[in-house]
Structure formats: structure tokens, C-alpha cells
Amino acid sequence: MSHHFSSHLGDDVISAGRPYPGTREINAVKELLSYDASPYLRLYGAGVYGIESKGLGNNPWGAQTGFETYSKMFRHNSLMVYWANDLQSWGRTGWNPTINSQLGLKTANDLTRDRAVSYYVEFFSGHQPPLQYYQQYQTRWDLGIKFDLSR
Numbered sequence: 001m002s003h004h005f006s007s008h009l010g011d012d013v014i015s016a017g018r019p020y021p022g023t024r025e026i027n028a029v030k031e032l033l034s035y036d037a038s039p040y041l042r043l044y045g046a047g048v049y050g051i052e053s054k055g056l057g058n059n060p061w062g063a064q065t066g067f068e069t070y071s072k073m074f075r076h077n078s079l080m081v082y083w084a085n086d087l088q089s090w091g092r093t094g095w096n097p098t099i100n101s102q103l104g105l106k107t108a109n110d111l112t113r114d115r116a117v118s119y120y121v122e123f124f125s126g127h128q129p130p131l132q133y134y135q136q137y138q139t140r141w142d143l144g145i146k147f148d149l150s151r
Helices: 010-013
Strands: 002-009 024-038 041-054 061-070 077-092 096-108 116-127 139-149
Touching: 077 116
Parallel strands: none
Antiparallel strands: 002 024, 024 041, 041 061, 061 077, 077 096, 096 116, 116 139
């Protein structure tokens, strides 16, 4: 698949006439393989090659891997626990890994038919996702809510 990553942080700085480090973006191709090892476990891995980049160094390679695991539905198909982990490593950051781990509870009236809401706690450690700050390292914990509107 083709991918375009860009960061527009600082656009307001440009309009204010202050010094700005410049735009960061990459156009890349990504090959992603996913395998459902069981109804409760999905594994995936990807390789990324940057065709062109702006302001991101000269190593165009990247790798990604991870897994998602799910509990059986319980409480009349209205609840499910999940744990998702993503590990990425990029040549532009010296192959230092970035990990994102999310543990959550997915809820709905009936998870087999209805749209759902997930409540989660997330751990992130690695280079910051906004490309303007890709050289900066960060560790954080987050609480969140996400909505599954695909049904």
C-alpha cells in the first residue's frame, strides 16, 4: 500500500513570521502481513520504504510488528477485554524502537451486531509520532475512549 505521513505542526508559527524548523513528510510504500492465529489473537508485521522524504534524514527504511489479543465475549455478549501492542522501528531514528501498548474494555448492547465503545489505558514509549519532533523521545500513559462505528 502507499502511505503519506506528514506533520503540519507549526503552521501557525509560519503565519506569525517566527523561525520554523521546516515541514516533515514522507511518501512511502508499506507491505503489511496479518495473520489470525486464533479467534482471539491477531499477529502482524510490516516493512516500510520511504520513496521520498522531506526533513527526515536519509535512511528510508522502517519496520512494524505487533499483536492484538481478545477475551471471549461475556455478560451476554456486551463486554470484551482486549490488549493491543505495536512496535515500530525506523532508520531515521537509529532503529530505536517505539512501543505502544493499549489495554481496554470494549462495550456494546451486543458486540456481535452493534457499534461499540472502548475504554482504555495506553502506554507509549519512544520517538514522538508528530514528525516535527521525531528525534525527541517520550514516555507517557494515557486514558482514552474510542468509538467503533463500523457496524
